[in-house]
Amino acid sequence: MKVACCRAICRLRRQPTTVLITVSLAIFIDLLLYGLVLPVFPSVLQGKVDDVSVANAILGSCYALGTLVGSIVAGRLSDILQRRQVLMCGGLALMMICTLALGLCTTFWQMILARLPQGLASGVTWSLGFSMLADVYPEEKLGMVMGVVTGANVIGQMAGPGLGGLLYYAGGQYCPFAFGAGLTLVDLIFRVVVGETIHWREVSQSPAHAISPGEPKSDIVSVRSLLGNWKVVVSCISTVGMTAIMAVIDTLLPIHLEERFPNMNSAIIGAIFTALFLPMAIVSPLTGRALDRWQPNLVWVTQGGLLLVSIVFPVLALPRTVILEVVVLVLFGIVTAVALTPVTPLLSTVIDPKVCNSYGTVYGLYTVSSSLGLMVGPLFSVTVYQFSGFLSCTLLIASSTLALALIMVSVEVFLWRRARKRVLNEDSDAILTTP
Template sequence: MIAPLPQSDERQPLLSSTTAATATTEAGLKRSVWYRARRSPFAVACVVAMALFTDMVVYGVVVPILPDIVKSRLGGTPREVGLLFACYAIGLLASTPVFAIMSDKYQNRRIPMMLGMLGLAVATVGFSLASNYWVLILARIGQGSAGGASWTIGLGLLADVYPPDNLGVVMGATMTANAVGFMLGPMVGGYLYEYHGYSAPFIFCAGLAVLDFMCIVFIAEPEKKKVAAVQVDQDEGAASTAIEQEVDCLTVHEPSTTTVVAVERAAAAISNPQHAQEILDDGLHHQDHVEKNSTQHQTGGSSGTSSNYGATSSSASSSLSAANDEPSKEMAGIDVSMFEIASNWTITCCLLATFVAASVFSGLEPILPLYLEELLGAGPTQTGLIFLAAIFPTLFSSAIGYYADKVGHFYISLLGMAIFAVATFSLSMPKTFLSFILPLALFGLGSSTILTPLLPAMADVVNKKGWNGYAKTYALYNMTYSLSMAVGPILAGFIFEDFGFWWTMVMFGIMIVVATPVIFTAQIAQVFAQWRGASRTSDAINA
């Protein structure tokens, strides 16, 4: 006997014209070019790249001119130059956890980024109005504080819209924009300062920050990875098919109240994806219940009705689950503290590698202009041009990210550490402009090869653990990077003033060599294990 479906009021939403009209309206919005453009991952990646580009232009503009401003205009010392460079990192370090916690707590990325860009424009204008050393320090701290939004929120945006297996390439491409900004910054800053006056480079950077603010306004807040059984734009057909299978099952077998309600909620989720997680939870619970009953019927000889229904229901549940390819741990992220994230050994190694690479690179920035002026009489424009040699190799960040995804993040980073150590030692030797090019190029290549794989490596840990903490993880990266940018220039300024450029580079090189075995202990041990295994295999074959 065919059991009729209940005709209660609760069943009306399945066929209601209001639901159909809403679904049609949403489908029309989905097809809108403007709607798709504002929400496309490509648009998000472009805006993040623009934000990092702007931040690094602003940072790079002052590299060739701050030493001249402090030394020539204010009568400062190399130590004061190093402190002024470090103030950017102090502001970045202070603002990064604030932006990260707000972003993950309120699940909003755009507003903090917009506030950061406005703050960057205001702080940069403050540079052009500065008349003494302490005003420069305040403006530099303001720049760093604004930069915390670009790095922390920007990287969190990428993790929101791109899958982990593609994140290395995307971040590599984004870091290329960052490299281009840092490459153009010193050159543009030196030229504008030397030929158009003190305020020109800062006004240029403020205008760039305002333009980036408008780009951030353009994109929509991305949808977070809380997808469940149904995705409105891609999986409406799959969900509808699953519902039809469930309804067909109910017309043949005796339905339960729980099943009817589950089908109603699945139908409602087609037009309202906010119910998706609830559907998934009910579906998994119901499937476990069916499998348990099916096992009991098979061992106890129960009637075939429940067994057949269980098989059909399981098929429909599988269709519903197939509508979403995301892992369950991404559907419901686990809230974790920044301390718990930092306690993970893989992330700890990433942070230590970041500290070493960034402190050495940032330590070169305040002292190389002073050394070039002292050794070769170089001005801001010439210093900006010579910095291109160190920054140009970072344009290959996308390729580095691609090979890191294929070979392994830590193995590529270990290669970068070796290159970086050789380049740091060799920088103490050149005596002419041309002889600086190769060591600086290796220096930039080593730094980029170390840092680029670390970001997707950290994202991979977050994804595998099922944590809801992309922004917190990148905040830790930013805080470490900021700390290194504070320590590096100050340390370099003191060593340079007391011992000279040669000893500064030698001490930095020793720091890299000492830190490498600690950071890459697991990878080095694995390489030796593979080598020993290959050696034993070869001996066994020869025997």
């Protein structure tokens, strides 16, 4: 019985699907935890600070700063040490401890000291999670895989605030934090079972994607060289733009809906947001599967996605009825899913695992870009919103991201024409030198 159980565990450890499940669970829990505490913080901060809204913003900034630092440091460290499991387990353990600590804090400064490392742990989860998937899946299958993870991300983001409010009213202040820590412990156990992924392909059973254990590899790719890669530039700029837009929606759309529809309460607004997140959760895996099947140029798809998101975004401010607002949110959710899904598979094409394994650094840059968007978007939009309203805010941000997208498309066309001209010149030289 014990032998059979050990064999089953060993088989489970060597399944790429197991890695996909654990990473999806980690991303889901990370976004769930982020949203879980949002409805709790205003009540927890009462009596600890004079201005709850400012204190809440400070806690959010601390979390984003921690994510930004943790993602690139953990990603780079995992490439240098060639270890992902230990760092991932450490990140999950830190997340569990900080989540429990947040529920036990008695002063605002203690909450800051707990929120900052919680952001660090989140950065570890994101950068190493995507790296693990790139370790075990070939490029032609990453579209569907990354789409599934994006869907898990959206579901966690959608479920967090509602579940947090429910747990708070049902079990008190500490209940959401204890629940979140328990979920993190479950994922930590799964992570230990899976084992290390960074050398996965060296022992892969598939000869097409196997890498010889003795095959020499070059040094880890530097951050500077990655930032000089056009695919990385496109991915990072697109990520900053799209996450900034999503952060603006999370921050300002509820306020806009309350002003546009005075009879609308928080529960109805939460239900309306389902029209945004549910299509994203469904369409993301479908988009990934389509990318795997047709193998399009992911640079063009990513740039086109940012263009579409920029065009549709201002339409959110136009509807005068709730039904039209829901329809526009569904459309925006579909467009956003199509735009976000190609970014992570595109980044995997930058690294050749037969030469080096720097997926940690690549996806660390991706997480940094996402964190920058989450910080810049609300800060910029709230300032504009106070003076001009929601429509002007969306138009200004959309015009900025649209300009970035058009610049990237122009550069891509230039690079394509230059490469095509080089090929034609080489063909002409070959014809002229032929005796």
